[in-house]
Amino acid sequence: MTWDEIWSLLRQGTVETLQMTVWATAITAVLGALLGLALVVTDRRGLAPVPAVHHLLGLVVNVGRSIPFIILLVALLPFTRALVGTTIGTTAAIVPLAISAIPFYARLVETSLREVDPGVVDAARAMGASRVQIAWKVLLREARPGLLAGLTVTFVALIGYSAMAGAIGGGGLGDIAIRYGYQRFENTVMIAVVAVIVVLVQVVQLLGDRLVRRLSHR
Template sequence: MTWDEIAPLLRDATLETLQMTWWSSLLTALGGLLLGVLLVLTDRRGLLPAPPVHQVLGAVVNVGRSLPFIILMVAILPFTRAVTGTTIGTTAAIVPLAVAAIPFYARLVETALREVDPAVIAAARAMGASRRQIVGKVLLREARPGLVAGLTVTVIALIGYSAMAGAIGGGGLGDLAVRYGYQRFETGVMVATVVVLIVVVQLVQMLGDLLTRRLTHR
């Protein structure tokens, strides 16, 4: 294939991958943040201690993190169809991507929140701050560098997941690499796909590092 033939295919596949990554990252940020906060709050020494709830949430997170993405994607096909009306294409791939990444990010959120100095939380409590204020103005505020760094790692993982999703009908760069680069032995397509993925990952990492440094200096 010539570059004039590869270019439009690569452009469309890149846009599909970015679409999958963007929406799944947004859902992951919301779901993972909520789940991570609940893990910290319901801990035995948390603001809302509830060990049974904590154990259930921890088990859900552990199971979600232990399943390989390909297996998870196939296992939740009925759920994906119920949400999107289909199991093939870019929109359908967003569901398993988010389901796979939320538990992963939740653990990173939990780790970041636990690194907040307990003395800061104790001071807020002594000043009469409510639980909601402690969570919003102390825990989440103080943990922002760790939360952004964790989200950066998660987004990069999602880019890799999206390539796997594309390989089994999700569209995007993975689909392009398999259909043209592998099945049709088009080495140029494969190389171009790899280069684009590397560039996207590097840009995400640079942006994440920049935001983390800025938040750390504040």
């Protein structure tokens, strides 16, 4: 292959990879944060202790985190087809990417929320804040640096997962690496794909770290 052809493939693959990971990260940021918040709130020392619900949510999160992504990818094919009408392409890949990342991020959210100073929560209670106000305006607000750091880690993980989605026609850089680098023995393409993925990870991590530092200094 010529370099013009390789660059064309890389541009297309990079756009598709970013589409998958950005959308999956956005979905994960919302649902993962809600799930992590629910884990903290329903704990026996939480704002609204419901041990049965807490244990059930914890079980769901643990099961979701324990399933290897490539297995989850295949197992969710019927659900993906029912939800988006297809099992191939970038749109279809967003479904398993988000589902795999939600429990992962939920645990990071839970950890960040538990690190919030209990004194801040007690002060909010003393001022008459409701449990909903404490959850949204105290816990989530105080934990923003940790939440963003966790989301950065999740985004980076999703870039790697998106490469695996190429194994079943998910598109993106992983699909290019498999179809051209592996099946056609184009080592140059394989090396170029790996280089682009490394650059993407470095850029995302750098931007995430800078945003975390800004939030931490406020």
